[in-house]
Amino acid sequence: MVLGVAAFASGLTGGHAPRSFGALVASWIFFAGATAGAGAFGALFRIVRARWSDRLVVLGRGTAAFAPAAMAILLVLLAGSAFWAKEHTGWLQPPLLVIREIVLNALLFGVAYLRLRGRGASAAPSVAASIAYCLFFAVALSVWAFDFVLGPAPEWASTLIGVYVFVSAFVAGTGVVTLLGIGRRELADHERRDAAAFVLAITIFWGYLFWSQYLTIWYGNIPDEIGFALRRAVHGWGFIVLAVVGLVFAVPFLALLSGPGRRSLRVVRAVLVLQLLGLWLNCHLLIVPSLSPDDSSPLGLRDIAIALGVLGAFVFSNADAFVGSGAARGVSGSSSDAPLAAERD
Numbered sequence: 001m002v003l004g005v006a007a008f009a010s011g012l013t014g015g016h017a018p019r020s021f022g023a024l025v026a027s028w029i030f031f032a033g034a035t036a037g038a039g040a041f042g043a044l045f046r047i048v049r050a051r052w053s054d055r056l057v058v059l060g061r062g063t064a065a066f067a068p069a070a071m072a073i074l075l076v077l078l079a080g081s082a083f084w085a086k087e088h089t090g091w092l093q094p095p096l097l098v099i100r101e102i103v104l105n106a107l108l109f110g111v112a113y114l115r116l117r118g119r120g121a122s123a124a125p126s127v128a129a130s131i132a133y134c135l136f137f138a139v140a141l142s143v144w145a146f147d148f149v150l151g152p153a154p155e156w157a158s159t160l161i162g163v164y165v166f167v168s169a170f171v172a173g174t175g176v177v178t179l180l181g182i183g184r185r186e187l188a189d190h191e192r193r194d195a196a197a198f199v200l201a202i203t204i205f206w207g208y209l210f211w212s213q214y215l216t217i218w219y220g221n222i223p224d225e226i227g228f229a230l231r232r233a234v235h236g237w238g239f240i241v242l243a244v245v246g247l248v249f250a251v252p253f254l255a256l257l258s259g260p261g262r263r264s265l266r267v268v269r270a271v272l273v274l275q276l277l278g279l280w281l282n283c284h285l286l287i288v289p290s291l292s293p294d295d296s297s298p299l300g301l302r303d304i305a306i307a308l309g310v311l312g313a314f315v316f317s318n319a320d321a322f323v324g325s326g327a328a329r330g331v332s333g334s335s336s337d338a339p340l341a342a343e344r345d
Contacts, residue, residue: 004309
């Protein structure tokens with residue numbers, strides 16, 4: 001956390017402020033999105049009641065502990081909106097931007113922190129509340145996309161970017177929750193296999209959205225749209241694009257498509273770590289090129305340090321979630337599931 005603060009502060013001088021704010025925006029969207037996505041994962045499986053997800057639903061609610069830190073970082077981003085919002089008219093007028101983001105995120109993270117964070121059966125939200133949260137999650141993160149992705153690139157217009165951002169956040173939240181379940185040894189073999197199958201399914205959907213966005217830009221060949229894509233294909237950014245596609249889609253697809261891959265603890269764990277790295281690079285790719293000089297490095301030490309700072313805040317906030325209590329239970333799932341059954345009831 002100290003490293004991240006120092007790196008961000010060092011980037012506020014010498015004309016590096018837009019890039020530093022862009023790096024902070026990208027990391028905030030990833031970690032805050034993963035927090036909101038973990039809540040959406042829990043809400044979704046509160047609705048569909050799949051038994052294999054019981055332990056993951058409880059873990060997903062616990063990650064909402066990052067909500068206060070996410071709101072604090074958001075205030076920093078809004079205070080520096082002059083550096084990353086290239087226009088200050090229309091929907092990006094500072095008063096409208098600040099009020100919109102504070103209200104939406106206070107509601108989103110407030111519900112997650114106050115209502116979803118508990119671990120007991122009494123804290124389980126109702127099905128109606130879960131449906132409402134999933135819908136509000138989609139709306140709030142679509143607004144993130146319009147403000148934080150299109151704000152630095154107001155010349156680009158996309159009606160798909162909102163869906164792309166909240167689906168990416170949902171994939172990240174699913175990955176974090178599943179990694180927590182594996183790390184705490186809270187998943188039986190069949191539960192881990194089902195979780196891996198679900199990761200494969202949403203990975204394919206993410207790939208569909210990525211391809212849909214790329215195909216419309218390539219086929220339409222409209223100057224306002226093609227400029228956004230071309231900026232991310234030159235000066236080394238093309239390698240980041242390939243890394244995003246490979247880590248988020250190709251590796252999970254190839255590794256989890258077969259039964260042995262989904263059954264392997266090491267394979268699933270490695271796939272999730274690589275996919276989360278790819279999703280962070282995806283956030284970096286969406287925002288930072290719009291705020292960087294043409295000859296700048298696509299991934300600098302300051303960008304990494306800022307990301308590590310936000311990661312530190314995320315881990316520090318969720319310290320309890322990272323301390324496994326399932327070691328005594330083991331991964332075989334042979335212990336009593338009475339608390340989980342009580343929560344289902």
